[in-house]
Amino acid sequence: MASIIPGYENDIFISYRHNDNRSGWATQFFAALQEELAATLKEPVSVYFDTNPHDGLLETHNVDKSLEGKLKCLIFIPIISQTYCDPKGFAWQHEFVAFNKMAKEDQVGRDIKLGSGNVASRIFPVKIHDLDYEDHSLLENEMGGVLRAVDFIYRAPGVNRPLTASDKREDNSNRTFYRDQVNKVANGIKEIISALKEPVLKSKEQNPVFPFERRKVDTNNSIAVLPFTDMSPDADQEYLGDGLAEEILNSLVHVIGLKVAGRTSSFQFKNQSVGIKEISERLQVKTVLEGSVRKQGNRIRITAQLINASDGFHLWSERYDREQDDIFAIQDDIASKIAGHLKLTFFGDQPEGVNNKQTRNVEAYDMLLKGRFFLEKRIEGIEQARLCFQRAIELDPGYADAYVNMGHIYFMLAGFLFMPYIEGFEKAKYYTQKALELDPGHSEAHHSMAILYQWYEHDWHNAEAEFRKIKNYEDFVPQNFSFMAWFKGFIYGDFQAAIHEIQRQIAADPLNPDHFITLIQMYCYSRDYEKTRSVANEFLADQPDHSEAIRYIGRTYLFEGRPQEALPYVRKAYEMAQGKGYSIQDLIRGLIMVGEKEEAQGLIDQLYRTNQTHMIAPTAWSFIYYLQGDPDKAFSFLDKAMKERDFWVFSLKYSPDWDTMREDPRFKKLVKQLNFPE
Numbered sequence: 132m133a134s135i136i137p138g139y140e141n142d143i144f145i146s147y148r149h150n151d152n153r154s155g156w157a158t159q160f161f162a163a164l165q166e167e168l169a170a171t172l173k174e175p176v177s178v179y180f181d182t183n184p185h186d187g188l189l190e191t192h193n194v195d196k197s198l199e200g201k202l203k204c205l206i207f208i209p210i211i212s213q214t215y216c217d218p219k220g221f222a223w224q225h226e227f228v229a230f231n232k233m234a235k236e237d238q239v240g241r242d243i244k245l246g247s248g249n250v251a252s253r254i255f256p257v258k259i260h261d262l263d264y265e266d267h268s269l270l271e272n273e274m275g276g277v278l279r280a281v282d283f284i285y286r287a288p289g290v291n292r293p294l295t296a297s298d299k300r301e302d303n304s305n306r307t308f309y310r311d312q313v314n315k316v317a318n319g320i321k322e323i324i325s326a327l328k329e330p331v332l333k334s335k336e337q338n339p340v341f342p343f344e345r346r347k348v349d350t351n352n353s354i355a356v357l358p359f360t361d362m363s364p365d366a367d368q369e370y371l372g373d374g375l376a377e378e379i380l381n382s383l384v385h386v387i388g389l390k391v392a393g394r395t396s397s398f399q400f401k402n403q404s405v406g407i408k409e410i411s412e413r414l415q416v417k418t419v420l421e422g423s424v425r426k427q428g429n430r431i432r433i434t435a436q437l438i439n440a441s442d443g444f445h446l447w448s449e450r451y452d453r454e455q456d457d458i459f460a461i462q463d464d465i466a467s468k469i470a471g472h473l474k475l476t477f478f479g480d481q482p483e484g485v486n487n488k489q490t491r492n493v494e495a496y497d498m499l500l501k502g503r504f505f506l507e508k509r510i511e512g513i514e515q516a517r518l519c520f521q522r523a524i525e526l527d528p529g530y531a532d533a534y535v536n537m538g539h540i541y542f543m544l545a546g547f548l549f550m551p552y553i554e555g556f557e558k559a560k561y562y563t564q565k566a567l568e569l570d571p572g573h574s575e576a577h578h579s580m581a582i583l584y585q586w587y588e589h590d591w592h593n594a595e596a597e598f599r600k601i602k603n604y605e606d607f608v609p610q611n612f613s614f615m616a617w618f619k620g621f622i623y624g625d626f627q628a629a630i631h632e633i634q635r636q637i638a639a640d641p642l643n644p645d646h647f648i649t650l651i652q653m654y655c656y657s658r659d660y661e662k663t664r665s666v667a668n669e670f671l672a673d674q675p676d677h678s679e680a681i682r683y684i685g686r687t688y689l690f691e692g693r694p695q696e697a698l699p700y701v702r703k704a705y706e707m708a709q710g711k712g713y714s715i716q717d718l719i720r721g722l723i724m725v726g727e728k729e730e731a732q733g734l735i736d737q738l739y740r741t742n743q744t745h746m747i748a749p750t751a752w753s754f755i756y757y758l759q760g761d762p763d764k765a766f767s768f769l770d771k772a773m774k775e776r777d778f779w780v781f782s783l784k785y786s787p788d789w790d791t792m793r794e795d796p797r798f799k800k801l802v803k804q805l806n807f808p809e
Contacts, residue, residue, distance in 0.1 A: 134205060135176060136327060138238070141204040142176035143320065146226040151212045151259065156293050158182070160210070160257070160283070160313070163296070167317040176324070179204065202230050203237075205327055206320055211258045211280060213291075216266035230254065231273060245326045255319060256280035259293035264699035268675070271668045279661075281315050282307065286695055288726035353390035353416040354469070355397045356380040359433070362425040372424045373398070373507075374500030375433065375462065379420070382466035392416050393640025411440030414641060418446065420469060431455045435465050456493050490533075495526035499533055506536070513540060531570035538562035538579050546586075549711070551745050552775060556587040574601045582614045586778035591622050591808060616649055623808060624785045626657035644674060651683050656786055660687035678707035682714055689717065690787040694724035716751040723758045748772065750779040750788075757792055766797050773801065780805065 134142050145164075147157040161180040168176055179201050207230040209215065209222070217223050234241035234253050242252050258280040262270075271278050283294040286304040296309040356379055359372035376397075383391045392414040400410055407419050422435035436448035447468060451461045490496055502519030505512035517540045523533035538559045545555025560583050566576040581597035584590045598615055616636075620629035630653045637646045647670050654663040664687055667680045674680070685700030698721045705714040715734060722731035735755075738744050747755070749772035757765035772780050783789055783798075784807050792798045 135174060135324065136205060139203055139205055140200050141179040142324065143178040143206045143208060144202060144204040144230070145178065145180045145208045145210065146222050147210040148212060148214045148220060148222050150214050151210060156259065156295070157210055159296070163313045164316060167313045168320065171317040171321050172324070202226065202233065206253050206255050206323055207234070208255050208257055211256050211262070211270065213260045213262065213266070216262070216269045218269070228273060239327060243323065243326050245322055251323055253323065255316070255323070257283060257316060259283045261291050261695045262699065264703040267699060268671070272672055275672070281312055281319070283309070283312050352388050354383060354418045354420060355392040355410060355414045355416045356383065357419060357421045358398050358401045360423040362423045364427060368424055368426045370501045370504035371426065371497070373504055375424060375458070377503070378462050379466050382462065383469065390416065393643055395645070396640045396642035399642040407438055407440050407443060416440065426455065429455050431458065433461055437469055458493065458496070459491065490527045490530045492527040492530070495523045495530055495533065498523040498526065499530070499536065502536055506539070513543060516540060529569055531566045531573055531576065534562045534566035534569065535573060535576050535579065538566065542579065542582065546778070552748070552777060556583065556776070559583065560587070572602060577601045578614065581618070585614065585618055585622070585781060587776050589776065589781060589805060591806070594618060616653055620653055620656060621781055621785055626653055629653045630657065644677065648677070648679050651680060655683050655687055658690070658787060660691055663687050676707065678704045678714065681707070682717060685717060685721065689720055689724065694721050697721045698725060711746065716747050716755065719755055720758060723755070748779055749775060749777045754788055754792065762795065765792070769801060
C-alpha cells in the first residue's frame with residue numbers, strides 16, 4: 132500500500148536492532164501499533180517493518196538497495212535501546228542517519244509545524260531502555276536537539292528493560308501502562324500526518340546556533356578588538372598581547388555611538404586561522420582591530436591596524452617603537468585614532484570611574500595583566516592569578532582594578548565551594564569595598580558589591596541599589612556570569628525578565644560561554660525544562676566538554692522526578708568535575724531518588740572521612756536529608772544555612788530545588804523571614 136501522501140513509499144518505517152527482537156518485543160510492538168492506528172486514524176496507513184533486518188553491516192558490505200526506497204517515508208520510528216546507538220550498526224548508519232539526512236532535504240523537511248503551533252520531528256523515537264550518557268549524546272547530536280521519545284521502560288531498582296503488555300502498572304515505578312504508551316504513539320502519528328497533509332513548504336532559513344532572538348544593532352559603527360599576537364623572541368608575552376587588546380577594548384566601550392564586541396567573544400579567535408570577514412559576521416561588527424606586540428628588554432614594538440571587514444581594506448595602521456613605560460600613552464593613542472577614523476566622540480579626559488587603568492606603575496599594570504591571563508584558566512590558574520594581583524597591590528596600593536580582581540578570586544573560591552562561604556565572601560567583601568573607596572564609580576566593583584548583598588548579606592534592597600550605580604547599566608556586560616539576571620529571576624520571580632537580560636548580554640558578547648550557561652540556568656529555574664535541554668544540547672554541540680551544561684540537563688530530569696534519566700548526566704558531570712563543586716550534590720540526589728542509597732551514602736561518608744563536607748553547602752545537605760526521609764535534620768541544616776549565609780538561601784522562594792519542602796510550615800516561615808519583595 133502506498134503512502135497517503137504522493138511521493139512517499141510508506142507512511143511509517145520502524146527501525147530496530149535485531150538483538151532487541153530476540154524476545155519478540157519489536158514484533159509485538161508492530162502488531163499493537165497497527166491495531167491502535169486502525170482505531171485512531173480514519174484512513175489506513177502503511178507501516179514498513181522488516182522481520183529479517185540486516186544487522187552489524189558496515190558501509191563496505193553489500194546492502195539491500197531496495198532499502199533506500201522503503202526509507203522514503205513520512206514518519207521514522209526508531210526503537211531506541213542500549214544497543215541501537217552503535218555507529219557501526221546497520222540500523223543506526225543506514226536507517227537512522229540516512230533518514231535524518233533525507234528528511235532534512237525533501238520537500239516538507241524533517242521538522243514540521245503542527246496544527247497546535249508546536250513543532251514536531253518526523254523522527255518519532257520509542258525508547259525501551261535508559262541510555263548511557265554517550266548514547267544519549269550521540270542521538271541528540273545527530274538530531275540537533277533534545278531527545279523526545281515515548282518511553283516503553285519498566286523501571287524498578289536495578290532494573291532496565293522494555294515495558295511489556297503483561298506488566299502491571301503498580302509494579303512499574305514509571306507508573307506507565309503498555310497500552311497507554313502505544314496509544315500515545317498512535318496519537319502522535321495522527322498529529323504529524325494531519326500536519327503533513329496540509330500544503331507546507333520547507334523553510335530554507337537556517338536556524339541560529341542558539342534559539343533566541345538577537346538584538347538588532349546598527350553595525351555601521353562597530354568594532355571587535357582581537358588579542359594582539361605575541362611576536363617576542365621568547366614567545367613569553369602572550370599575556371601582554373591579551374592585556375593590551377583588553378585595555379584598548381575597555382577604552383572603546385566608552386566611545387559614544389560605538390558598538391564594541393565583548394572581550395570573551397573577540398578572544399575566541401585567538402590562535403585560530405579564521406578570516407576577518409568570518410569574524411565580523413559571527414560578531415556582527417563592521418571593523419576589526421588586530422595587532423601584534425614584540426618585547427625585548429624594556430623596548431616594546433606594537434603594531435595595530437583597523438580593518439574594514441567587508442573588503443579587507445586597512446582604514447588605519449601604525450607601528451609604535453617605544454620604551455615599555457610608554458604603554459599607557461600607546462593604548463590611549465590607538466583608541467583615540469580608531470574613534471577618529473570612525474568619526475565618533477572619544478572621551479580624551481575620561482570622567483571618574485571610566486578609565487580602568489588607575490595606575491601609572493608599569494610593573495603593577497604588568498602584574499594585573501598576568502593575573503587576568505591566569506584567571507582565564509579558572510580554577511587551574513587561580514592561585515597564580517591571586518599572587519599576581521597581590522603583587523600589583525603591593526606595587527601600587529591605590530590600584531582599584533587590582534582590588535576588584537582580587538575580590539573575584541575569592542568570589543570564585545567561595546562560589547564554587549573551594550573554601551568556606553564566610554571566609555571567602557568576607558575576603559571578597561574587603562577587596563571590593565577597598566576598590567570602591569579608591570574609585571567610587573568603578574562599574575565592576577558595584578557589580579561585585581551587588582552580588583555580595585544578594586548572595587551573602589541577603590539584602591535585596593541594597594543589592595538592587597548597587598546594580599543601579601553601574602554606569603550605563605543598560606549597556607553593561609560583565610565578562611563572566613551575569614548576576615543581574617539571577618537577581619531578576621530569584622528575587623522578583625521574573626524569569627522572563629532574567630532571560631531577556633541574559634539575551635541582551637549574549638547579543639553584545641555572542642561567543643561568551645558563561646552567558647549561555649546563565650541562559651540555560653534561567654530556563655531551568657523558570658521550569659521550562661524542554662527549552663533548557665534544547666539550549667544545553669545545542670551549546671554542547673559546540674562545547675561538548677562543558678560539565679555545567681551537562682549537569683543542568685541532569686537537573687531538569689531531577690526536577691521533573693525522572694531520576695533514571697538524570698543519572699547519566701549528573702554522573703558524567705561529577706566525573707568531569709573530578710568530584711568537586713556542585714556536581715557531587717546532584718549525583719547524591721539522583722542516587723537517592725533511584726534507590727541506590729548505598730552508593731549515595733558512600734559518597735557522603737567519603738566527604739566526612741576526608742574532611743570535605745564543605746563541598747556540599749548547608750542548603751544542599753538540607754534537601755539531601757529531606758529526600759532521605761529525615762525532615763528534622765533537613766531543617767536543622769536549613770537553619771545552619773541561614774546562620775552561615777549560604778548564598779543558595781536566596782533561591783528559597785522560587786527554585787524547584789525546594790518543591791518537595793515548600794508546603795512544610797517551617798519552610799514557609801523561613802521564606803517569610805527573608806523579606807523577599809512582593
